[in-house]
Amino acid sequence: MLKKFALVLLVCLAITSLFACRGDYNTISNSGEKLKVLVTFNAMAEFAKAVGGDKVEVSTIIPDGASIHDFEPKAQDMAKISKADVFIYNGLGADPWAENVIKASSNDNLIVVDASFGASIIEHTEDDEHDHGHGGSDPHLWLGIKGARAQAENIKNAFALADSENASFYEQNFSEFAAQLDGLYNEFKEKFDSLEKKNFVTGHAAFGYLCHDFGLEQKSVMDIYAEGEPSARQLARLVEYCRDNNVTTIFAEEMASPQVSKTLAEEVGARVETIYTIESSENGKTYLERMQENLSKIYESML
Numbered sequence: 001m002l003k004k005f006a007l008v009l010l011v012c013l014a015i016t017s018l019f020a021c022r023g024d025y026n027t028i029s030n031s032g033e034k035l036k037v038l039v040t041f042n043a044m045a046e047f048a049k050a051v052g053g054d055k056v057e058v059s060t061i062i063p064d065g066a067s068i069h070d071f072e073p074k075a076q077d078m079a080k081i082s083k084a085d086v087f088i089y090n091g092l093g094a095d096p097w098a099e100n101v102i103k104a105s106s107n108d109n110l111i112v113v114d115a116s117f118g119a120s121i122i123e124h125t126e127d128d129e130h131d132h133g134h135g136g137s138d139p140h141l142w143l144g145i146k147g148a149r150a151q152a153e154n155i156k157n158a159f160a161l162a163d164s165e166n167a168s169f170y171e172q173n174f175s176e177f178a179a180q181l182d183g184l185y186n187e188f189k190e191k192f193d194s195l196e197k198k199n200f201v202t203g204h205a206a207f208g209y210l211c212h213d214f215g216l217e218q219k220s221v222m223d224i225y226a227e228g229e230p231s232a233r234q235l236a237r238l239v240e241y242c243r244d245n246n247v248t249t250i251f252a253e254e255m256a257s258p259q260v261s262k263t264l265a266e267e268v269g270a271r272v273e274t275i276y277t278i279e280s281s282e283n284g285k286t287y288l289e290r291m292q293e294n295l296s297k298i299y300e301s302m303l
């Protein structure tokens with residue numbers, strides 16, 4: 001299922017060259033101004049803040065509470081792009097409008113980051129149970145620990161390019177963030193490896209990369225695009241799956257129809273636990289706090 005996926009990492013929209021951008025951004029750091037960073041949704045903002053610290057000013061296009069999977073940009077979003085130094089999007093179809101917005105903006109000096117560049121990608125086939133004919137890649141790279149690390153590294157490289165004077169600052173912040181991610185990975189790899197049970201049931205199929213990191217399996221009430229309430233027959237199949245696999249916890253998200261998760265939980269006598277998809281900001285918690293909570297809850301649900 002894993003395929004190498006290659007897209008252009010840094011598209012410097014200046015018709016000239018990357019070096020033209022580099023020159024421009026040196027001027028910015030000399031004047032002590034913060035790098036203006038625009039991102040599509042919350043996880044990208046978290047990585048940008050972790051790497052950029054107080055040298056960046058981050059704003060997010062998709063408002064909290066809106067689903068990333070059916071967002072349409074407005075004219076005011078275009079205006080924001082025209083003033084940004086760096087624009088970060090997830091790619092893989094999570095924010096498919098981003099490339100059009102970039103093309104339509106007249107910001108010739110913008111440094112664009114496809115955060116998923118170079119990462120190992122999970123591909124879905126046309127007849128995949130949870131795909132409903134979309135085909136293509138699973139976009140939820142940020143919800144895997146290794147995916148998050150790869151995305152933060154791409155962001156670090158872009159900041160170092162945009163503001164080369166502070167390159168070592170970004171490098172240091174990235175190293176610290178990566179070490180924390182590695183710590184979380186090592187802690188939970190050992191825990192999950194010690195378990196017999198490896199499956200969990202969630203709201204929408206957002207945890208494919210997390211499953212790949214730890215050798216787990218997700219079943220979900222909705223597909224990877226958070227589309228399509230399950231039919232009576234699908235729900236009946238999920239009920240059967242939960243009973244067969246002794247599922248005691250159904251995870252629910254705010255965005256992906258928690259009512260269906262509740263119905264399923266009641267049907268099989270399971271409890272409902274919240275899980276973070278980090279598509280919106282959630283109770284002001286950082287990326288690491290939310291991943292730690294997600295992993296703890298998933299682990300406990302398998303005991």
Ligand SMILES: [Zn+2]
Nearest residue numbers: 140206224226
């Ligand atoms: Zn999603």
